[in-house]
Amino acid sequence: MPFPISLNSEKVNTVQAVWTKNKNEVTEEEYNEFYKYVANAYDEPLLRLHFSVDAPLTINALLFVPKDNFERFGFGRLEPGVNLYCRKVLIQQQSKDILPEWLRFVKGVVDSEELPLNISRETMQDSALMSKLRKVITGRFLKFLHEQAKSKPEKYKEFWQNFGMFIKEGAATDFTYRKELVGLLRFSSSKSGEGELVSLRDYVERMKGNQKDIYFINGPTKEVIESSPYLEVFRNQDTEVLFTHEPVEDYILSQLGEFEGKKLVSIDQAGLELPETQTRDGDALTPEQVEALTRWLKEVLGDKVTEVRESRRLSGSPAILLNPDHMTGSLQRMMQVMNKDINAIGPKVLEINSAHPVINRLSELSQQGDSFARVAAEQLFDNALISAGLIVDTRGIVQRMNQILERALQ
Numbered sequence: 001m002p003f004p005i006s007l008n009s010e011k012v013n014t015v016q017a018v019w020t021k022n023k024n025e026v027t028e029e030e031y032n033e034f035y036k037y038v039a040n041a042y043d044e045p046l047l048r049l050h051f052s053v054d055a056p057l058t059i060n061a062l063l064f065v066p067k068d069n070f071e072r073f074g075f076g077r078l079e080p081g082v083n084l085y086c087r088k089v090l091i092q093q094q095s096k097d098i099l100p101e102w103l104r105f106v107k108g109v110v111d112s113e114e115l116p117l118n119i120s121r122e123t124m125q126d127s128a129l130m131s132k133l134r135k136v137i138t139g140r141f142l143k144f145l146h147e148q149a150k151s152k153p154e155k156y157k158e159f160w161q162n163f164g165m166f167i168k169e170g171a172a173t174d175f176t177y178r179k180e181l182v183g184l185l186r187f188s189s190s191k192s193g194e195g196e197l198v199s200l201r202d203y204v205e206r207m208k209g210n211q212k213d214i215y216f217i218n219g220p221t222k223e224v225i226e227s228s229p230y231l232e233v234f235r236n237q238d239t240e241v242l243f244t245h246e247p248v249e250d251y252i253l254s255q256l257g258e259f260e261g262k263k264l265v266s267i268d269q270a271g272l273e274l275p276e277t278q279t280r281d282g283d284a285l286t287p288e289q290v291e292a293l294t295r296w297l298k299e300v301l302g303d304k305v306t307e308v309r310e311s312r313r314l315s316g317s318p319a320i321l322l323n324p325d326h327m328t329g330s331l332q333r334m335m336q337v338m339n340k341d342i343n344a345i346g347p348k349v350l351e352i353n354s355a356h357p358v359i360n361r362l363s364e365l366s367q368q369g370d371s372f373a374r375v376a377a378e379q380l381f382d383n384a385l386i387s388a389g390l391i392v393d394t395r396g397i398v399q400r401m402n403q404i405l406e407r408a409l410q
Contacts, residue, residue: 019062039107063108069162081107086115102170142180187242216242218330229317250328270322270349284355311351318358321348321384
């Protein structure tokens with residue numbers, strides 16, 4: 001209310017329409033008090049955006065990002081937190097129409113003089129005016145996030161850790177704003193320090209001159225990925241790889257396809273074009289031995305693999321499994337979790353390191369017709385599945401490992 005209301009000589013309407021004031025006229029204390037009122041919060045906000053525009057609509061807006069994301073902690077789905085006003089008159093509380101669903105964490109007020117005071121809920125949902133208002137507010141807020149990421153990276157990092165899930169949700173579902181949202185994504189990488197986050201633009205700016213693609217790989221943690229055989233050739237070639245930790249991130253990058261003319265490629269793909277091929281090691285099997293072993297492995301493993309071939313990407317691991325199609329390993333792991341009755345693994349391409357002692361010894365045993373060679377081949381395949389993070393039948397592994405221990409202890 002624009003005029004004071006007193007009860008028992010005490011002013012009761014202490015909250016003012018600060019969104020209509022000039023930013024220079026509002027103190028930090030007033031901003032914080034208003035945030036606590038509108039967000040029903042007890043602490044101060046993490047970020048604040050206060051702006052006014054006259055075109056294409058007359059708008060006064062005051063938006064806040066809270067410090068905590070309670071949806072992330074399992075407290076249920078957040079309700080929209082922005083109230084819609086017209087000339088300081090409340091039109092709709094917690095409006096579902098003013099911002100996209102993936103910005104439901106934003107709190108605050110939007111006031112537009114263009115809205116009629118008697119507008120109905122049905123009219124709001126169908127109104128071209130509401131669509132325009134939504135576009136202006138969403139675009140301005142995304143621009144604000146980009147500015148924060150550039151000028152206050154540590155502040156944006158805190159935002160990303162708490163609210164990055166909503167940016168990912170938007171990038172995966174909202175094609176209208178995907179370009180802006182992709183620029184806000186952050187990842188760890190093979191060249192990022194502890195706690196450091198990398199954007200796609202950061203990655204492109206430090207790509208090598210002969211590098212054509214942007215590489216990424218999924219894993220539960222950075223430590224797990226760094227010990228993965230998939231990273232060996234890229235480490236040897238000093239090529240950066242982005243790390244993703246959730247299937248939605250792989251989905252976004254796969255759907256995006258490319259960024260600034262650079263193709264986005266998961267490094268667990270069989271048809272990967274590597275920057276360079278590794279030279280054959282002096283201890284490696286001969287081409288004839290490799291041909292014989294790969295043929296024998298295909299016979300033993302059957303339809304578990306579509307192809308067995310010599311690897312040019314391995315240096316410390318004996319074998320690796322690759323996807324012959326464009327489905328990433330993380331999406332396959334998600335399918336396994338969702339329905340364990342379905343064999344979501346599917347056929348793979350098995351690559352072997354012809355210079356590894358295990359592969360050399362396996363080649364000898366297979367040529368000698370030793371029955372133990374089949375046991376070792378099955379275990380080699382399951383070990384590669386485990387390295388890929390895919391679920392395997394542990395009963396078969398335990399039984400096979402006991403055979404291997406018995407053989408080793410003789």
